[in-house]
Amino acid sequence: MPVNLVAPDPKSLLPVAGVALGVTQANIRKPDRKDLLVIRLDDGANVAGVFTQNRFCAAPVVVTRQHLSMLDPNASIRALVVNTGNANAGTGKDGLAHARQTCTELAHLLGCTAVQVLPFSTGVIMEPLPVERIAAGLPACLADLRADNWLNAAQAIMTTDTLPKAVSSQVKVGGATVTLTGIAKGAGMIHPNMATMLGFVATDARVSLPLLKSAVAHAAKNSFNCITVDGDTSTNDAFMLIASGKAGMNELTDARSPDFIALRDAVTQVARQLAQSIVRDGEGATKFISIRVEGGRSEDECRKIGFAIAHSPLVKTAFFASDPNLGRILAAIGYAGVADLDVEKLDLYLDDVLVARHGGRNPAYREADGQRVMKQSEITIRAVLNRGTASVTLWTCDLSHDYVSINADYRS
């Protein structure tokens, strides 16, 4: 059961002008489920992305990066194609050929070049991609293309997700009301390092490519790069930002303009909601945990400490048990790798409860207070380092029996 997460209301998901989506059942791994998605873009869209830092980068990530860098400045990306059920990772040269073949097949159907198509895959690693099933499914995707198809698209990219993840918003930019709609998938192997498993956000805003790249990097850093379920960075992470340019506005080209900042922040907000949805739907999650580390010398050290807490199996199982065994949080802070950390300055809060002061148990702390907070489904851990002004906020979930069950059974 996800933590305080419901399926998106289809009516809340707004079409984005210039963007159509089509899905089908291609039987890639399991029957009777949508598993193939095409996002078709009208001519003239800009597309930017951030990708996994895993050295075993999946074939589709390699090809997507190549196509973005090879694209003729006078051409534009015309489609993204996404399959679930198979990650096409750890598949060597055959995997690259299969990812390219997918693009070629779709380009043929759309009347564009293969470079104008970006491929994405998610699912089991190190198994051959059934490219012929994908090719066979593409015409059905194109027949299904609709602007109001976001919810089906979100469903078609799920793996162990229990609910689809999608969100829309609107913001005033350059005198126009622009729309943003995004989808994401992910529930395990979640410790994005540049992006999550898969996230796609589209807007009809007109934005230059350099600004779009800056917006996607900013949004990823403050959303998908702040979450973790199990500390495993996927081979297939990709977060893509599409700007169709169909809104009636001048192109944004000044990175310091209030209009661009407003758009960038709206993208970040959408990405953050999607990222938090992934944590809420984290494999086996029963609690949504925000970790705020503040008073650090640098954002980097705050991140190290936050992720040490977020990745500790002992902290995560204590939260699952609603047991305020909070010394485990101190231990995780201590081994986070901040070599000169002065633990005697550290204060630790659980929501509003001051648990540890000056690095030791707060004499006024009562177990009953910790217990009260631990029983909640949403909890904030706040570590105050008292040595600087940097801070970060991360989001994670607990570690439950169901996490083990899901990952022990995933392929069967």
Add this chain to the structure above:
Amino acid sequence: MPVNLVAPDPKSLLPVAGVALGVTQANIRKPDRKDLLVIRLDDGANVAGVFTQNRFCAAPVVVTRQHLSMLDPNASIRALVVNTGNANAGTGKDGLAHARQTCTELAHLLGCTAVQVLPFSTGVIMEPLPVERIAAGLPACLADLRADNWLNAAQAIMTTDTLPKAVSSQVKVGGATVTLTGIAKGAGMIHPNMATMLGFVATDARVSLPLLKSAVAHAAKNSFNCITVDGDTSTNDAFMLIASGKAGMNELTDARSPDFIALRDAVTQVARQLAQSIVRDGEGATKFISIRVEGGRSEDECRKIGFAIAHSPLVKTAFFASDPNLGRILAAIGYAGVADLDVEKLDLYLDDVLVARHGGRNPAYREADGQRVMKQSEITIRAVLNRGTASVTLWTCDLSHDYVSINADYRS
């Protein structure tokens, strides 16, 4: 159920001349169990240790380090005192006072100075040490002092361990047969960084203090620092090496002498058996997994890759399920943080089965072969980087439902 681990046969545990051990039930946390141990040393022993790198270093670790550094060169350590049930970590100034008070009480009973006593604690973090119960239990420990009391000692330091861990060996050094006997405890919060939760090895060999320090560092690096259960580095890790000097031999003073190398290797072997016992008894463990990373440019990069595999919850749950979902191993190698790793050179073996070649699935690999190995209770993962000559071997266990149960219920 531990993996291929049985309780040590008491007759296999050899007394070490100059070393006596006594235990009692001090009711530190739970009734009806031995929870306090005194290891008394005859005058003239040398003692060296390695300790946790966690910044939240427990009070007894701070005090043990201080006492070792403050010791008068003409005096020697006369006792080690170890309690289970309470880690005396995250306890601030009170914790330091309690650790010192424990030493003072025992020194008073033994007729030595407090600096000649080293304190150790293991158990729950951030709860006040019930020092008065420890003090009250010390006379019973002294009344119980015996040279052949190693098994009781191993039992008295257990926390979530299901079996005591102890081993003896003998080796010819300097014309004499010297004896080594060691005990250790640990089952969770195991990712030692200098030592495990607690390990004590005693020998009757005569070794100079500088050589003893070098031997304990060498042994820790090749034993306790090669294991992980859950990646959580404890606040209380300590591995102590005691040389009573009672064997009829000249003192070892030359670090390059074959006699010292023989002793050092015997210590390492004992430490390695204890360390592997900890993994075999890892919380919820059903499989014992050796991870060998070879062909690396440096030992450091081999360790990074080995620990990334060993810590991945996805790899660990796949092993629990006996599911050869081996792409998860590639993914872990990819995010291990070796920035210039050329994944196309990597070969991956599961025991004798070549799973991946040149970074991709081996065309000759059959799922049935992976399945056969995965069903074993002891499995070796071998990653061959093909870029250098460095190698490491690490040991870990799988992640099961019982790990979650044990750590969700630990304090209750």
